[in-house]
Amino acid sequence: MTAIVEVSDLTKRYGSLAAVDDVSFVVREHAITGLLGRNGAGKTTLMQLITGQEFVTSGTIRLFGQPPLENAAVLSRTCFIKESQTYPDGFKGEHVLRVASWVFPHWDGALARDLVAEFRVPLDRRMKKMSRGQASAIGVVVGLASRAELTIFDEPYAGLDAVARRAFYDRLLADYAEHPRTIVLSTHLIDEVADLLEHVLVIDEGRLIIDAAAEDLRGSATTVSGRQADVEQFARGRDVLQTDVVGAFASVTVTGLTPSERAAAAAAGLEVGPVSLQQLVIGRTRGTARQEVAS
Amino acid sequence: MDDERPIFLQVAELIENQIIDGAMPEGAQVPSINELAAFHRINPATALKGITRLVDAGLLFKQRGIGMFVADGARSRLLDQRREAFSEQYVRPLVAEAAKLGIGSDELAAMIRRQAVPALAAQRWRTTDKEAGR
Known part of the structure; x- marks a missing residue:
């Protein structure tokens, strides 16, 4: 190189x-x-x-x-x-x-x-x-x-x-x-x-x-959505870039899921979806801005 | 191109699909790396990676200075591979969704049969059409 x-x-x-x-x-x-x-x-x-x-x-x-x-x-x-x-x-x-x-x-x-x-x-x-x-x-x-x-x-x-x-x-x-x-x-x-x-x-x-x-970077982040309680349980302890909740329905963007973890989420009735590069960058760069506001 | 899987895999799969459905018969020339990159609007290095995968699997072969061609036996090997993956890739999510909706296995089987009859008829019609050279 x-x-x-x-x-x-x-x-x-x-x-x-x-x-x-x-x-x-x-x-x-x-x-x-x-x-x-x-x-x-x-x-x-x-x-x-x-x-x-x-x-x-x-x-x-x-x-x-x-x-x-x-x-x-x-x-x-x-x-x-x-x-x-x-x-x-x-x-x-x-x-x-x-x-x-x-x-x-x-x-x-x-x-x-x-x-x-x-x-x-x-x-x-x-x-x-x-x-x-x-x-x-x-x-x-x-x-x-x-x-x-x-x-x-x-x-x-x-x-x-x-x-x-x-x-x-x-x-x-x-x-x-x-x-x-x-x-x-x-x-x-x-x-x-x-x-x-x-x-x-x-x-x-x-x-x-x-x-x-x-x-x-493709596939390095995943959106997992479904019933709020299930999604929250799944997201616990993971690197969460973004969380959205509407009513009893929640969606999180998490990084570093292995194929078997994705399959497990799908088997548990959660919807597993891709995250575009743009969404990934937004998730990564908005996080820092939020922390700054908080500090 | 979808966002989920690596683009080079999708490029390889599109060519595999054309080999399977007969659009690219054995011995046919495959588009060049640059043509694939321009068509899919992707980086040429990505297109190259997809093609290399098919060459390494023995599905395509290179003729130096001329281009890339579909290898003999590529179609039947692809069909074998796809049949093996079919249950995991299609039947499992189908059964999972059916279970979520409370659709029993008999009802599911009946639904499949109802869908399968016209689809297979259409498929057979298309195949005879192709064989007739129309």
Whole structure:
């Protein structure tokens, strides 16, 4: 396994706030990794640190084995598409693509033209005059056509509608299959991307709380529902992410059930159901928020 | 794709189902990894894992540079496996639900017979249709 990004004991403080709090992980070569978490969890700060746009408070980052800060050799192999990219005054869409074609060594102009047509990007319009969706589409075009060895998408689709997002996922998958490369996708639309991901990182309040293969996370949590007394008895002593009660009926989301425990629950007349990645992340990240309110 | 089971298993099962119902006869070419990934909108590594499982089980074979094909005898081996799993996978939950509703075993058997007659007739009709090459 080759690690494209290696982060060790990384902390970034703004005053007393630890935006990134003692985080360690690797991003594996040629995988699509999802960086998930709530708004303000520290995802964007983390990506800015990885791409050398911020100074670390402590810890180390290796990008292609080297420190990223002011390191043109590794940054030229990296494409970072962020939600609210700013452009020089007077820049039109066509200027953005021209600059991108100079910056990225693997730039594919034909692919870029194709994507511009698909996403209906008005290239002759000034970036400042573009709608959010159009500006996002430019970012998507640059991110895909750059074919950078490491491409990081930070919430790439503000203002993109469902049709355009679907087109983005399809084009990303198709181009990734033809030209395997390392992709980090940060988003809160977890349901939409869940099946695209090979690895999942979840960050919450600056801390990394999940670092696992997407396949291992599937089935790692289970919803068990039925008569409240039965459900409560079953849930006792287990890791419960969420509890819902309506009348005499209860539903709990629990982690780490073995197949035989699931079968036992079903045999006891309880309903056993799957938990999506999105529900799992919500369960994990809401728990911490609740504890904070309580303390 | 459902949320419960690993996606690679679901990919493998869908291909198994096509082998069983004859949509992919022995010797037929199986879609490529990239085609499967694009169709199911899943990570290509996941599609590869599903296909590898079928190759390892001897149900598919690889021809270097050409693609993946359904192996001889794949259908009958799959049928044997599925028959073995049938009782556990389908009959047990059926009996459990029937017990919950107070449906006795005679009544359950009668219900199954009532459902089975038209279903089997339709199945037989489809098979003769296929054999006639229509």
